[in-house]
Amino acid sequence: xxxxxxxxxxxxxxxxxxxxxxxxxxxxxxxxxxxxxxxxxxxxxxxxxxxxxxxxxxxxxxxxxxxxxxxxxxxxxxxxxxxxxxxxxxxxxxxxxxxxxxxxxxxxxxxxxxxxxxxxxxxxxxxxxxxxxxxxxxxxxxxxxxxxxxxxxxxxxxxxxxxxxxxxxxxxxxxxxxxxxxxxxxxxxxxxxxxxxxxxxxxxxxxxxxxxxxxxxxxxxxxxxxxxxxxxxxxxxxxxxxxxxxxxxxxxxxxxxxxxxxxxxxxxxxxxxxxxxxxxxxxxxxxxxxxxxxxxxxxxxxxxxxxxxxxxxxxxxxxxxxxxxxxxxxxxxxxxxxxxxxxxxxxxxxxxx
Numbered sequence: 594x595x596x597x598x599x600x601x602x603x604x605x606x607x608x609x610x611x612x613x614x615x616x617x618x619x620x621x622x623x624x625x626x627x628x629x630x631x632x633x634x635x636x637x638x639x640x641x642x643x644x645x646x647x648x649x650x651x652x653x654x655x656x657x658x659x660x661x662x663x664x665x666x667x668x669x670x671x672x673x674x675x676x677x678x679x680x681x682x683x684x685x686x687x688x689x690x691x692x693x694x695x696x697x698x699x700x701x702x703x704x705x706x707x708x709x710x711x712x713x714x715x716x717x718x719x720x721x722x723x724x725x726x727x728x729x730x731x732x733x734x735x736x737x738x739x740x741x742x743x744x745x746x747x748x749x750x751x752x753x754x755x756x757x758x759x760x761x762x763x764x765x766x767x768x769x770x771x772x773x774x775x776x777x778x779x780x781x782x783x784x785x786x787x788x789x790x791x792x793x794x795x796x797x798x799x800x801x802x803x804x805x806x807x808x809x810x811x812x813x814x815x816x817x818x819x820x821x822x823x824x825x826x827x828x829x830x831x832x833x834x835x836x837x838x839x840x841x842x843x844x845x846x847x848x849x850x851x852x853x854x855x856x857x858x859x860x861x862x863x864x865x866x867x868x869x870x871x872x873x874x875x876x877x878x879x880x881x882x883x884x885x886x887x888x889x890x891x892x893x894x895x896x897x898x899x900x901x902x903x904x905x906x907x908x909x910x911x912x913x914x915x916x917x918x919x920x921x922x923x924x925x926x927x928x929x930x931x932x933x934x935x936x937x938x939x940x941x942x943x944x945x946x
Contacts, residue, residue, distance in 0.1 A: 594618075594688040595860060596719055596841060597697045598638040599867035605876060607697065611720075612704040618685035622821060623739065624779035625684065626755070626768055626853035628676045630941040631860045635684075640691045644683050647769045648674035649755045652936075654922060656759040656907065657807065661919025663926035665936045674753070675940060676853070678768040678779060715837050715877035717866075718844040723828040731827040733904055735763045736789035737850055738782040741818040742767070742804065747775045751812075757852070758808055759907035759918070762788070763825075764851045765807050780804065780817075781850055783825065783908075793822045825849050827901055833893075834886045837877035839866065846897060849904045852939060858896045861942045865889055892943035899938075 597607045611617075626649070627635075635641040648667075652675060655662035667675045692699060710716040752775035756767040763783025771777030782804065784792050792803065801814045808814075829846035833839060842859040869885040870876045907918060925932050 594685075594692050595635070595638060595640065596717055596863045596866070598640060598688070598691055598695060599634075599863050600870065601695050601697055602638065603867050603871035605867070605870055605873075607717075609692070609697065609699045610703045610705045611699065611701050613701070615699055615701040616689065619682050619689070621681035621685060623681040624678060624741075624768065624770060625681050625856055626676050626678055626766075627860075628853075628857045628940045629672050629674060631857045632674075632677055634860045634864050638691065639694070640684075640688045642687075644679050644687050646677040646679040647771065648753050649676045649678065649769060650674055650753040652755045652757060653811075654757045654759075654925075655809075656915065656918055656922070657761070657765075657809065659915040659919050661922035663922045663932065665932060665939075669929070670933060670936050670940070672940070675936065676755070678755075678770045710837075713837075713877075714875055715839065715870075715882075718838065718840045719842050721844050723830055723840075723844065723847055725830050727831055729827070729829050729831065731901070733763075733825050733827070733849060733908070734786050735783050735825040735849075735904075735908070736786055736822045737825055738780075738784060738789060738792050738820050738822050740780050740782075740800075740820040741770060742778050742780050742801070742814050743816040744776045744778065745813040745815050749775060751775060756808070756811070760807050761908065762807070763904070763908045765804075766850070766853070767808070767812070768853075782807070783851075786824070789822045793820045827897070829893075829897055832886070833862075833889065834882040836879065837882075839882060839885070841866065846893065848897060848900045851900055851903050854896050854900050854939070858893065858942065861892060862889055895938075895943060 594609065597609050600607045632641060650667040652665040653662065665675060667673060753769050755769060758765040762785060765783060766781040767778040770779040795803065797817050800817050805814050827847065827849060830840055833845045841862045848855040865888055866885055869881060869888065873881055906914065925935065
């Protein structure tokens with residue numbers, strides 16, 4: 594839907610084909626962390642106003658059981674917020690309404706195969722997973738257990754703080770969620786594949802005890818919502834274009850949720866693709882598609898590399914590496930230019946450079 598809106602903005606007619614019923618995405622239970630740059634893109638697409646979103650003005654990064662921490666702040670970067678937390682279902686509803694206002698054709702319950710696209714100058718595969726025999730694949734042996742949680746603390750200073758806590762089992766993220774109450778969070782609890790079924794099945798009291806143990810004492814958890822579990826891995830296509838075809842979003846790359854980069858990268862792909870195809874008589878022209886792929890190479894590779902490196906370096910308890918991680922977090926905390934580089938890279942991708 595976002596791609597169709599971006600193309601429409603540049604005068605390019607597109608039709609959406611969805612194997613599901615229209616509106617199915619409104620049932621998406623995930624909670625998204627969108628960067629400041631993603632908000633800019635959605636605003637330009639007319640798909641931001643009306644979304645209930647909680648601003649992130651500080652990101653607190655630490656590692657369990659070892660020294661070293663750093664904080665990124667919106668004030669230091671001169672932006673209203675580093676990012677925003679919202680329900681995927683709310684975003685889907687606003688995108689769908691924008692599609693309706695723009696008069697973009699939406700063909701529901703129509704599954705498209707490779708042989709069904711001959712009549713179109715360009716087909717964008719924008720849903721599903723990476724289906725390519727030559728794709729790069731890495732199994733992290735991890736699952737993400739997702740839920741919401743409430744805390745005892747209602748300090749207004751904590752109301753817009755996101756927490757990224759690295760543990761030997763994987764990253765634990767707490768995202769401020771639920772408006773101005775100040776004590777509700779979306780939780781992304783990474784654990785081993787073997788632990789996931791047990792963790793998701795724990796009663797609330799036992800789960801909260803585990804969550805408290807992993808997170809530490811900066812917050813006190815008092816309640817948890819229903820839990821769902823997703824397998825985590827890395828899959829990405831080497832080539833995101835082919836003859837009159839392009840792949841975006843999870844169809845191009847599926848990333849680990851650490852640092853919340855997956856959907857933000859997809860929106861940057863969408864914006865650049867629409868900009869590249871603007872004013873073209875043939876949106877499927879091979880030279881145009883090659884130009885688009887080249888323009889996305891730096892941002893795509895660096896984002897994939899950034900998330901993959903974070904997972905592999907921080908998801909262990911190897912003492913020498915833990916000390917090195919602590920030193921890196923300390924350096925980030927003591928060097929504002931380095932901190933600014935990391936923050937702006939997360940907000941705007943490679944265009945921050």
